[in-house]
Amino acid sequence: MPFPAARSHSSRRLTALLAILAAALAMLGLCWGSIALPPLHILQSLLSAIGLPMAAAPDPFTVATIVDLRLPRVVLALMIGASLAQSGAAMQGLFRNPLADPGLVGVASGAALAAAAAIVALPALAPWAQAIATPASAFVGGLLAAAIAARIARIDGATRVTTLLLAGLATNALAAAGIGFLLSVADPASLRNISFWMYGSLSKAGWTEIALTAPLVVGALIWLPRQSQALDALLLGEAEARHLGVNVERLKRSVLLAIVLAVACCVALAGLIGFVGLLAPHWVRMRLGPGHQALLPAAALAGAVLMSAADLVSRTLLAPQELPIGILTAAIGAPFFLLMLFRHRGSVEGW
Numbered sequence: 001m002p003f004p005a006a007r008s009h010s011s012r013r014l015t016a017l018l019a020i021l022a023a024a025l026a027m028l029g030l031c032w033g034s035i036a037l038p039p040l041h042i043l044q045s046l047l048s049a050i051g052l053p054m055a056a057a058p059d060p061f062t063v064a065t066i067v068d069l070r071l072p073r074v075v076l077a078l079m080i081g082a083s084l085a086q087s088g089a090a091m092q093g094l095f096r097n098p099l100a101d102p103g104l105v106g107v108a109s110g111a112a113l114a115a116a117a118a119i120v121a122l123p124a125l126a127p128w129a130q131a132i133a134t135p136a137s138a139f140v141g142g143l144l145a146a147a148i149a150a151r152i153a154r155i156d157g158a159t160r161v162t163t164l165l166l167a168g169l170a171t172n173a174l175a176a177a178g179i180g181f182l183l184s185v186a187d188p189a190s191l192r193n194i195s196f197w198m199y200g201s202l203s204k205a206g207w208t209e210i211a212l213t214a215p216l217v218v219g220a221l222i223w224l225p226r227q228s229q230a231l232d233a234l235l236l237g238e239a240e241a242r243h244l245g246v247n248v249e250r251l252k253r254s255v256l257l258a259i260v261l262a263v264a265c266c267v268a269l270a271g272l273i274g275f276v277g278l279l280a281p282h283w284v285r286m287r288l289g290p291g292h293q294a295l296l297p298a299a300a301l302a303g304a305v306l307m308s309a310a311d312l313v314s315r316t317l318l319a320p321q322e323l324p325i326g327i328l329t330a331a332i333g334a335p336f337f338l339l340m341l342f343r344h345r346g347s348v349e350g351w
Contacts, residue, residue, distance in 0.1 A: 010288060011288050011294035014287060014298055015294075015297060015298050018301035018302055018304075018305055019301055021301075021305045022078060022301055022304045022305050022308060025305060025308035025309055025312060026074045026078060026308060027042070028312055029070060029074040029077065029308060029311065029312050030066060030070050030074060032312060032316050033065075033070060033315060033316065033319070034315075034319050035065065037066065041062055041066070042066055045063040045066040046066070046067070046071075048063055049063060049066075049067045068207075072205045072206055072207050073202050073203075073205040073311065074308070075205075075210060076202050076205040076210060076269060076270065077304070077307045077308045078307070078308060079210070079214065079217055079304075080202075080217075080266045080269065080270055080273065080276075081276055081280075081303040081304040081306055081307025081308060082221055082300035082301065082303050082304040083217045083220060083221060083262045083263070083265075083266055083300075083303070084102055084263065084266055084276040084277040084280075084303055084307070085276055085277055085280035085281055085299045085303020085304070086220075086281075086296050086297075086299050086300040086303065087102040087220070087224075087258075087262050087277055088100070088101050088102050088276070088277025088280065088281045088303075089280075089284070089285075089295050089296050090224050090227070090231065090255055090258075090259055090292075090296065091104060091259055092281055092285075093235060093292055093295075094161070094231070094234065094252065094255055094256070095161055096234070096235055098285065099278070100165075101274075101277040101278040102259055102262075102263045102277040103172070103263065104165065104168045104169075105145075105146045105150065105164060105167075105168040105171070105256065105259075105260065106145035106146055106148070106149045106167075106168045106172050107142040107143070107145055107146040107259075107263045107264055107267070108142065108267050108272055109145065109171065109172045109175035109179075109272075110142045110143075110144060110145020110171060110175050111138040111139065111141045111142030111145070111267035111268060112138065112175065112179060112197045112198065112271065112272050113141055113145075113175040113178045113179050113182075114138050114142070114144075115137055115138035115141065115194075115197045115267075115268075115271075116178075116182045116183075116186075116194045116197060116198075117137065117141075117178070117182060118134045118137035119134060119182075119186070119190050119193045119194055119197075120182050120185065120186050120194075134193075134197075135209065135268040135269065138197070138264070138268040139264045139265065139268040142264030142267055143260060143264055145171050146256070146260040146264075148167070148171060149164060149167040149171050152164075152167040153167050158249060159249060159252045159256075179194075179198070182194065195324070196271050196324075197267075197271040197272060198271065198272055198326075199271065199272065199324030199325075199326040200270050200271040200274075200324055200325045200326030200327075200329070201270060201271060201314075201322070201324055201325055201326075202270050202311055202314075203322060204269075204270075205269070205270075213265040213268065213269055216261045216262060216265050217262050217265050217266065219258075220258040220259070220261060220262035221300060223258055224255070224296055225292070225293070225296040225297055227251065227255060227292070228291070228292035228295075230251050231255070231292045232290075232291055232293075233246045234246065234248065263277075270325070271326065272326055273325060273326045274326055274329060274330055274333075275329045275330050275332075275333035275334065275337070276303050276306055276307055276329055276333070277303070278333075278337070279333040279337050280299050280302035280303040280306055281295065281299040281302075281303075283336075284298045284299045285299075306329065306332070306333070307325075307329070309332070310325050310328040310329045310332055311325055313328055313332075314328050
């Protein structure tokens with residue numbers, strides 16, 4: 001394969017460091033909030049929740065705060081950050097372009113449009129029905145937008161990557177226009193709900209939502225690294241990849257499907273969250289190179305770290321108010337991305 005196991009020591013060291021950071025941020029996410037809790041209470045609450053006898057179990061309020069409120073939010077931050085970052089890395093390999101991100105084919109904007117349409121069109125639904133209809137609409141809308149872009153890009157049985165890029169840009173523009181129209185006709189209550197999808201939030205995290213989407217998200221996280229060698233071959237060009245035995249069309253379709261399903265789930269759970277799928281894989285690539293065997297898992301961990309840090313800041317900076325997490329990922333990511341490009345502008349061309 002074109003990228004043998006080079007920099008294996010560096011990749012293991014970086015992966016271990018990112019895993020430690022992700023675990024540390026997860027623990028801080030459980031400890032910090034409107035009420036600060038010591039790590040011992042966290043451990044006691046988790047053991048109590050799984051039915052292990054405790055000599056001094058915390059009070060029920062503390063257990064509920066940790067198990068029902070903070071833990072699902074921490075899990076969701078790790079899951080969404082890892083999924084968006086790894087999807088971004090795979091998308092960049094598929095397009096052979098370090099500026100590609102998971103929303104390039106219209107899945108994120110299509111999901112946001114469908115969610116906004118559900119909020120505006122179904123205001124009379126009971127809260128529990130609205131809580132089901134809106135993320136379900138977002139998931140279906142993301143899949144539909146990506147399917148339209150992919151169908152336009154499929155010519156004579158082959159998926160044209162350049163056409164897919166242009167179709168995705170057009171789909172994103174059309175979805176933005178639709179969202180703008182819905183914002184102009186929405187009532188004040190609907191406007192507040194739509195802002196959740198436009199700027200992203202983990203405030204609606206729950207075990208039910210995680211259980212419904214985890215199979216698709218975790219499945220993509222496990223499956224995409226198994227395509228590392230094929231993605232490495234694709235970096236050399238489609239003709240070269242075919243000579244190396246890669247079924248290029250099947251690879252494109254399967255990788256795109258995995259990315260679309262994972263990103264649609266992420267948007268349905270947390271709304272639009274930008275920059276994670278662009279910054280994390282780009283940062284990892286500058287340190288480990290373009291080989292996907294090391295890049296994909298490290299990018300997933302980097303995305304989990306970035307998302308966990310942004311979530312921690314979003315709910316503690318102005319507590320008890322909460323900042324939209326999408327604003328924070330852009331505020332953290334954009335300056336860091338510019339600094340990274342400035343420092344490497346003379347020696348690295350993105351790959």
